[in-house]
Amino acid sequence: MAFRKLQVLGIFLTIISLHSEANTERCDSLTINGGSNSFPYFYRNGSGHFGIVGDTVITASNRIAIKPVMGNKAPWKRILFDLKNGNIDVVAGTLKTKEREKLFFFSSPVYYSEYHIFVRKNSAFKFNALEDLKGRRGIKIRGMSLGQELDEYAFENLVIEEVTDTDSLFKMVAAKRVDFGIFYLQSGFDELKRLKLNESLIALPHPLTQQPLYVAFSKKSRCPEAIQHLSAEIDLMKKDGSAQAIADRYAEQISNARPASYTRPVNDERVIHNHE
Known part of the structure; x- marks a missing residue:
């Protein structure tokens, strides 16, 4: 009987060991x-x-x-x-x-992170506060948060559409389908250069938000x-x-x-x- 108990205990410890190894792996x-x-x-x-x-x-x-x-x-x-x-x-x-x-x-x-407003060079406008975006149509990447407070303000006061990729975002701004796009400052410049839109689109100097x-x-x-x-x-x-x-x-x-x-x-x- 004692041997049987030891055998069962050995099997139990082996199972525990294998389970632990599996978790580790x-x-x-x-x-x-x-x-x-x-x-x-x-x-x-x-x-x-x-x-x-x-x-x-x-x-x-x-x-x-x-x-x-x-x-x-x-x-x-x-x-x-x-x-x-x-x-x-x-x-x-x-x-x-x-x-x-x-x-x-x-x-x-x-x-x-540093988000900026991207606009057509010939349609640039003064931006120092969120109120400056009222009455204009914007666009950002789908699912992108701008921070809790700005998200809530935008939902109540601004018109901001969403797209799945940066190509669509910047091309819609260039095509005058929206007035501005929101994106990261540094990578935005890279994207404009890649899309050959760096001569027609610019980033407004004042950050939209730093989060x-x-x-x-x-x-x-x-x-x-x-x-x-x-x-x-x-x-x-x-x-x-x-x-x-x-x-x-x-x-x-x-x-x-x-x-x-x-x-x-x-x-x-x-x-x-x-x-x-």
Whole structure:
């Protein structure tokens, strides 16, 4: 009888061991994605670098021996859908809203995003406050948040349509189908150059908004402990200067992305700094 009990105990311990090993194998990697054409925050250029927030997440993953697996390029709304349903574990670079907090966990702020108004050069208008957009038609990427307060203001007071990609966004502005487009400043310049619209469209100098960017984690991730470790490691990178060093490496690229004709307002604060 004693031998039988030991045999059963051995089988039980073996099952527990195998189950533990299976969990370890299942959680030695995290699937990561981010918004397309979001330089310098997240982007893909085949170099092995993925922007300030993307590189921060990848570096943090490597530091805790978790393999970062980059997901396929997809529309922003699809990426958020996949994060919500646990198809991916991490999104590198997103704004935090009340609605998103119901769906995702968030890191502390990693960097700042800077949205600008893009208009036709021959139809530029003065923009210093949100009220200046009233009576005009705008456009942005579907699913893109501009920050909690601005989202609420826009819903109540502005007309802003949505499209799935930057090609449609800038082409609709150029074709006079809308009065302005909203996009990231740096990557917006790159997109205009790619589309050969950099001579006809410009960015208004005053930022629409500057918002903290976060890393978002799926509440349905198969690896909750791994994403907790990753979030903690991102905090350590901010404290030891590693996150700032990544941002600094992009400073020259950011400067070069701006056309010579672009001038930042005198009182406009630079957003490239380590936020605690």
